[in-house]
Amino acid sequence: MSCLCNLPATPPIFPCYRLGWCLPFTLSLWVGRKPHSPVRPAEHLITYRRKGPFKPMKKLFPLAMFPLLFACNEGDAANAAAAPVAIDDHDRCHICGMMITKYPGPKGQLFLKGTESVPKFCSSRDMFNFALQTENQRQITAMYVHDAASTDWESPSDSHFIDAKTAYYVYGTSKKAVMGPAVAPFSTLEAAEKFANEYGGRVLDFQDITLELLADSK
Numbered sequence: 532m533s534c535l536c537n538l539p540a541t542p543p544i545f546p547c548y549r550l551g552w553c554l555p556f557t558l559s560l561w562v563g564r565k566p567h568s569p570v571r572p573a574e575h576l577i578t579y580r581r582k583g584p585f586k587p588m589k590k591l592f593p594l595a596m597f598p599l600l601f602a603c604n605e606g607d608a609a610n611a612a613a614a615p616v617a618i619d620d621h622d623r624c625h626i627c628g629m630m631i632t633k634y635p636g637p638k639g640q641l642f643l644k645g646t647e648s649v650p651k652f653c654s655s656r657d658m659f660n661f662a663l664q665t666e667n668q669r670q671i672t673a674m675y676v677h678d679a680a681s682t683d684w685e686s687p688s689d690s691h692f693i694d695a696k697t698a699y700y701v702y703g704t705s706k707k708a709v710m711g712p713a714v715a716p717f718s719t720l721e722a723a724e725k726f727a728n729e730y731g732g733r734v735l736d737f738q739d740i741t742l743e744l745l746a747d748s749k
């Protein structure tokens with residue numbers, strides 16, 4: 532079974548936030564259970580109320596919780612970020628339809644909830660144009676961009692994808708990509724600053740890349 536709630540982060544104290552739901556659920560099973568010893572009705576009511584439910588509960592409670600914990604952890608594993616995939620020569624940009632590997636500049640790819648297909652993009656710029664749309668934002672489970680410091684600008688290598696959310700970006704550089712000014716990603720601030728000094732542009736982080744920014748300079 533899986534949990535009904537869908538809380539994202541796992542706090543350090545509990546193995547899973549969903550215990551908030553699992554715990555009352557397990558308790559409700561115990562409260563609603565049938566007494567297990569055949570006793571006369573009147574006596575049974577008294578003994579059951581006084582100590583019946585609590586003794587076995589102490590012993591069996593951890594056992595009852597175990598499968599629920601397992602269900603929670605399974606869910607968390609499914610939510611763990613998928614690894615980046617290679618971009619094929621025949622892959623086309625999810626936004627503009629261009630053949631991705633034909634053009635220079637860092638590319639992007641992302642993973643969405645509930646689908647196996649991985650949208651890939653001719654440029655990190657087009658990836659942001661997709662990823663920043665409100666209706667897409669909530670569906671994204673992982674986002675990758677080429678690290679412009681560690682791979683060739685003209686034909687970036689698929690072994691140099693980095694997490695888009697923790698990357699630094701240089702915007703407004705003289706280096707050419709496609710679909711408008713390049714959004715050049717870097718894994719470190721130092722690398723981004725070095726690139727900006729050499730090729731121009733300003734250093735931004737993930738939160739600074741907005742649809743307004745991209746629309747302004749088309």
Ligand code: ZN
Nearest residue numbers: 624627653657
């Ligand atoms: Zn494109």
Ligand code: CU1
Nearest residue numbers: 627629653710
């Ligand atoms: Cu394009």
